[in-house]
Amino acid sequence: MFRPLFWEEDHLVLLDQTRLPWEERWLRLARWEEVAEAIRTLRVRGAPALGIAAAYGLALAALRPKPGRTPRQEVAEAREGLRQTRPTAVNLFWALERMGRVAQSAPEEALFPALLAEARRIHEEDIAANLRMGEFGAALLPPGARVLTICNTGALATGGHGTALGILRTAWSQGKLGRVYVCETRPVLQGARLTAWELLREGIPFRLLADFAVGLLFRRGEVDAVLVGADRIAQNGDFANKLGTYVLAVLAHRHGVPFYVAAPSSSFDLSLPAGEAIPIEERPEEEVLAPYGCRFAPEGARAWNPAFDLTPGELVTAFVTERGVIRPPYARTIPAALSG
Amino acid sequence: MFRPLFWEEDHLVLLDQTRLPWEERWLRLARWEEVAEAIRTLRVRGAPALGIAAAYGLALAALRPKPGRTPRQEVAEAREGLRQTRPTAVNLFWALERMGRVAQSAPEEALFPALLAEARRIHEEDIAANLRMGEFGAALLPPGARVLTICNTGALATGGHGTALGILRTAWSQGKLGRVYVCETRPVLQGARLTAWELLREGIPFRLLADFAVGLLFRRGEVDAVLVGADRIAQNGDFANKLGTYVLAVLAHRHGVPFYVAAPSSSFDLSLPAGEAIPIEERPEEEVLAPYGCRFAPEGARAWNPAFDLTPGELVTAFVTERGVIRPPYARTIPAALSG
Secondary structure, three states, X not given: OOOOEEEEOOEEEEEOHHHOOOOOOEEEEOOHHHHHHHHHOOOOOOHHHHHHHHHHHHHHHHHOOOOOOOHHHHHHHHHHHHHOOOOOOHHHHHHHHHHHHHHHHOOHHHHHHHHHHHHHHHHHXXXXXXXXXXXXXXXXXOOOEEEEEOOOOEHHHOOOOEOHHHHHHHXXXXXXXXXXXXXXXXXXXXXXXXXXXXXXXHOOOEEEEOHHHHHHHHHOOOOOEEEEXXXXXXOOOOEEEEXXXXXXXXXXXXXXXXXXXXXXXXXXXXXXXXXXXXXXXXXXXHHHHOHHHOOOOOOOOOEEOEOEEEEOHHHOOEEEEOOEEEOOOHHHHHHHHHOO | OOOXXXXXXXEEEEEOHHHOOOOOOEEEXXXXXXXXXXXXXOOOOOHHHHHHHHHHHHHHHHHOOOOOOOHHHHHHHHHHHHHOOOOOOHHHHHHHHHHHHHHHHOOHHHHHHHHHHHHHHHHHHHHHHHHHHHXXXXXXXXOOEEEEEOOOOEHHHOOOOEOHHHHHHHHHHOOOEEEEEEEOOOOOOHHHHHHHHHHHHHOOOEEEEOHHHHHHHHHOOOOOEEEEOOOEEOOOOOEEEEOOHHHHHHHHHHHOXXXXXXXXXXXXXXXXXXXXXXXXXXXXXXXXXXXXXXXXXXXXXXXXXXXXXXXXXXXXXXXXXXXXXXXXXXXXXXXXXXXX
16 A cells, blocks of 8 residues: 555655655655654645654654753654644644653653554554545445545545545445546645546546636536545534635535545544634745746735635535544534544 | 727737736737737637727738738638637627628728727727726725635726726725735636736735635635626626636625626627526646646646636626616616617
């Protein structure tokens, strides 16, 4: 199985996603600060992958404390530093919490092996969860389904296989998938750069869309289901995901098309009763004004660049998790599905 | 007043909009085929501007018939050639019809001056219509209005001043406008390249958006009105306009925000009872895959690239025309407003 990041000897190896699809550049990261930089600059992105990368980052901190520091001190600083990288996806905080519990109980001399083992468990559990989601999700799709998706929720966004795109991968292997429509996903173009790259490798037929082409696509009856990922899901089913997800949900609702959200339980934040409290990251204006060095806007133009939007739970047909499919009323069914 | 095209001596002078905002390159066109090429390749675009350019194109045909042809024969061929350039905006066909009537009644020796005079009338009438729309439309906006728009509907899209953007220009001069939110308008980026260029020249405050940022913008209550242009409007108020317009209309409806369409009477096509019959142009996939030479998608990826979408009249709060503001029920009010 293709993995966009993995541990090798004493390094974290990570595919630099800012260089895709032009170049497959693998980075060897030796220090947690390099992991933090990779997260901030989107070399690794996708909610589950952020959690996994951060977990390996703590292992690196325990392995290479700075002079005058104990491994435990370095890990504490790394947890704080990694926590500051990106605010929206909850998996990052979830992984840091989980790793923190291991750090607390491990003796100083065993800190690195304990943290590396836990990071590897987080990674393997993510892949297993994705494969289960793939089965649960594929069962929801009609034969020959034409599925609309946004951003990248594939192997690149996770430990491997993917969430929403993992379901499409599973459905394709079962012969159930007709075609994928991929929103290019401005401003950072994860759809055009990353999802297209993954789908080409799999041989899954797809069409890229300028994001706003989705309106006509729905009007023409070309969409059988919408399938997206999630960066953070509140108790009532409100969730944050890539900018534009809310637009897809509103259109799906208007056109009577099912709207599914695929996410592992680590993407749920039961501390939040509703979505309004989810912090929405705003990123540099240059991502809009001059993507990848191609300046389209005149000098002096200003942009507003939120990376995510918020979709109310009432627009979600079902959540697909590794524990099964969750249906409304979410304020009751989500806590029930995730407990124990 | 800034005009993106004008007649000078014996040429049509035209600002090459594919080079904006990087370079202000003015083209001197001597033959109608050059006008057709400029239309096909989007050097000139925008429904009203297409009509004006085509009208001047017929004047060029009358001025410079090819060897062995009479001016009238050349004009007939030019009408056919120009008709084939782009299918959606009705203003092109409207202008060719109107010029055709003049060509029929003018004597052969006076064909060129008659056609040039008519093209100039079409141009001047368009500017006058835009200024009237500006007054009618600005009166609809609340003080300090934050207005969302798409594509370019400014001077560049018309003979001068603009339709939807013309209203914003008028509202700004009246001190009524707070801020403009501009969809970058993928794939050809008329918002980022052209509308931003016009707004910067006017000093009107604005923010560029990745198109899908509109969802969060509405959710945050940041939009007081949506104002768009139109490429072709049917009798019942259904209309074709830049891809994404339908998405804006659906969101405005959901959030209770007024949705206005600004267009001169030459954009209405009363031969169509409803919008489904409006032809929707599909353009080269490369516009999505590699805009302006910047390739974002991997080699081998395919795209679907319709240039327009269709918005049902029931989502339109009002049409702003040079004859006044038209409100529902459109099947009755549109024919009434345009008759006589």
